[in-house]
Amino acid sequence: MRRAGGGVLSGDETAAVVEALTRSCPADPPEPAPGDPDRPRPVVVESSAATQPLVAALDDRAARLLAGCDRESLAAFGRALLDAWLADGMPAAESWALVAQAHVGDDATMDQLGPLVRSWPAKSRYARAIDGFAVLATVGSDVSLRHLLAIEANMSGGSTNDRAADYLTQAAALRGLSVTQLADRLAITHGLDTGLAVDYGPRRFPVVVDEHLTAHVAGPDGRILTRPPKPGVKDTDAGAYQWFLQFKKDLRATAAAQTARLEREMHTHRTRPARDLAGVLLPHPILGPIARRLLWGEYDTANRLVRALRVAEDGSLADVHDTTVAVSGNTPLGIVHPAELGDELAGWAQIITDYEILQPFAQVNRPAVALTAEQRVATGLAGFGPVAPDAIEGLLRGRWHGNGYETSNSTHTQLRHGMPGGLTLLAELDPGVPTSAYPTPAGEQRITEIWVDDTWSDHWQRERRTPMGAADPAALSELLVELYALS
Known part of the structure; x- marks a missing residue:
């Protein structure tokens, strides 16, 4: 390993560098630690919902030692340590070799580490994956954050993915940005912005x-x-x-x-300041052509649609009457879901047709379920049937979960799916489907009721308390479309 000013580190100096790196560890969790206040290091209750700790800074002596090393040589040395740890089976006791990359790693290290971290949850290496998230977020370079964005883009839920999302949020906040704004700014151009x-x-x-x-x-x-x-x-x-x-x-x-990312934003109501549409997305050689063919929405502080807008040919914004609209730069803009458009849906569909706009994904012409005023205040929707048991089981193999009494029959009598805002959508089944493939196959089913409940509930109460209109209209529409397709 080389010194920053030239020459090579001695064996003792190299050993000192390794000793400094062995002290690499996550910082103390930022949440208050519960327990006995007299205990010097009280036990922290881990929670995927809590703010996750980044990698702690090295002490002054270790920082000075690393500062005296040539950065390129130090990064290569760090990768050698990482390779040796991987070859040894990733022992937990030596996981400092991974965490240390936050102090010594460069972009080449992040390119090596990103795919590894992405693969570890599928191999049940959850703790190591979380350490990897911390390293990528702590380094905070464009390269490391692109890898963290790619990890988030392929998440399917769970506590490990909650932690990845939190690390990404922290890394974006360190740049004064939301995750959406960060993703916009780090979208690669393939050189199209400079000419090829x-x-x-x-x-x-x-x-x-x-x-x-x-x-x-x-x-x-x-x-x-x-x-x-x-x-x-x-x-x-x-x-x-x-x-x-x-x-x-x-x-x-x-x-x-990028098209898939923007479609996910439509589902999750991620917004960006209006100034970013004109200043970041539209000038981008890849994001611009996608954004121009989408319908955008102005949202209030409660994330409710105020009005829908399209990008006109001159880059201005126009409403459903094709009138130019001025929007302040701080106004939150998001991608509209058709379930939010209400009576304007037909008008927007006609405009998209008249201007011969080929949307990058199904938006205005997307299958959607919009509740009537009466349905929004109701605490449940009518069921339907008959439904083939195979169709129910198909949902259970996907993103839906079963809910049922643990009896000798072990039957799911409810389908449930999480929604934004701490809510769950439930569909009551009659007579229900087995929780295992081994019992007698289920017979013909009916969905007797569709309702919304708090996620923390066990969902067995008789009284329905939550109006259907409390659910996010985009998320509710997507799930109702799946349910109604069963018939």
Whole structure:
């Protein structure tokens, strides 16, 4: 390992560096620690809902020692420690080798670590995954946070994923941003913002991208070509042709990932300040073409839709009457779910058709269930049937969960699914389906009632207390569409 000013560290100095790194650990949890106040280090109750600790800073002596090392050499040394720990089976007692990457790792380290951390929960390495989240968030570079964003994008729920989301929120807040704003700013451009070309040497074909994010090239006469002519004998860089084919694949993958992210935002009501639409999204070579084809909404402080808006051809915002609307820069804007549009849905669908806008995902024409005024104040919705037991079991293999009495029959008599705001949607089943595949297969089912309850409840009370209108309209619509599809 090299010194910052030149030369190589001695064996004793290298040993001192390792000894300093062995003290790497998470900081004390920021939540108050319950227990006996006289105990020097009271036991902390771990909670995935609590703010998660980042990696603690090293003491002054250790920090000075690392500062005297060449950063590139130190990062390579850190990766060697990480590799040795991985090869040894990731022993928990030596997990400092992972946590230490927060102090010594560079972008190459983060590129190595990101996919590993992403894979560990599936291998039941939950504690190590949480340490990895802490490292990525503590480093806080563009590269490390892109990996943390990719982890969040593929989360399916659970306490480990709650911790990943918290680390991402903290890392974004350190930059003065929300997670949505961070994701917008870290969206890669593939160089489209600076201009690209298939450069053979003697011949050069500028790369152009259409509104659907399909890459083409411009020929010498200005005509748009699906792909460049193949290299000839006089061309000095024949590899540029294969580069373009790979670029098209990479662009397609990025466009699909960003489209999926924005669709998730529609479900979760993530918003951004209106100034970010014009200042960040629309100028972006990949986000811009997606954002222009979506319907946006102005939201109030309670995350309720105030009015829907579209991006006009000149970049201004227009309402359902095609009137230009001025919105202040701090106004929260989000992607509208059709269940929120009410009586304006038909008008917006007509505008999308009239302007021949091909939306990047089903939005205005998305299957949706919007409650009537009477249904919003009701504490339940009518059921339906008959429903095939296989259809119920299909939901249970997905994101729905069963709920039932532990009897000799072990039967699920409820379907439940979490919703935002601490609520759960429930569907009552009659007669119910077995909790296991081994008992006698279930017969024909009916859904007798659909209702909303607090998530913390056991859901067995007879009285229904929560009006259906208390549920988030987008989340409720998506779940009702799934349920009604059973019939």
